[in-house]
Ligand SMILES: C[S@@+](CC[C@H](N)C(=O)[O-])C[C@H]1O[C@@H](n2cnc3c(N)ncnc32)[C@H](O)[C@@H]1O
């Protein structure tokens with residue numbers, strides 16, 4: 001049983017979904033979303049090659065958090081000046097304790113923020129953020145990554161997290177439902193980045209914050225052979241910093257902050 005029960009909305013008609021007999025049902029249009037091992041599996045848009053992501057990231061899931069994958073890749077991409085622990089950096093950029101001082105959702109609201117972790121993978125960031133947030137929903141397209149995420153979170157006894165299979169460019173989540181959105185090491189993988197950014201903006205409350213990391217075509221990724229390997233292995237397309245800035249603005253974000261370390265770009269932005 002998921003420790004928290006997020007409110008999901010139907011993307012076909014906008015009604016709230018309700019849980020019944022092992023699925024989430026839309027009482028209005030009849031859409032039924034299966035729940036497999038406590039993870040709802042929402043449909044993904046046709047433009048997303050679900051099988052490609054599932055195949056690669058499903059296979060990667062068992063080793064993703066072991067010393068052979070994330071850490072060496074992070075060092076290679078981020079270089080010597082990248083923060084030692086990107087999780088703590090993201091948690092502090094999310095400003096999870098400062099809700100009372102910064103545009104509270106409602107007057108007198110001092111509760112820790114709710115966080116949506118988009119493309120959460122095995123939940124590396126989700127679990128770190130859960131320590132300081134009210135609740136965290138992790139969504140990802142890969143069932144294999146999500147199964148790990150669920151298992152690792154349970155092992156740590158985290159009761160304020162839940163996971164769901166969704167694509168970043170079609171979130172089955174209500175407008176303004178979250179105080180914070182994290183999206184780490186993933187935007188460069190999305191086939192429709194602008195649709196995904198529009199979704200991240202839509203599900204944030206006004207004044208809410210987007211925090212994340214992505215990769216840019218500088219440092220090691222300035223070299224075309226390295227970019228070719230990134231494209232062929234995971235379908236990664238590094239951004240040009242200036243055009244990434246423009247795309248965030250076009251999606252409606254403001255107060256943009258960037259910190260580039262090697263080819264790793266840490267970013268923070270405000271919705272509205
Ligand atoms: C490099 S991992 C990052 C995982 C996690 N955010 C972290 O920092 O460790 C990239 C993740 O993006 C997910 N992903 C790729 N395309 C996606 C999409 N369209 N919607 C949601 N997740 C997606 C992959 O399944 C994978 O788990």
Ligand SMILES: [Zn+2]
Nearest residue numbers: 010013026029
């Ligand atoms: Zn519906």
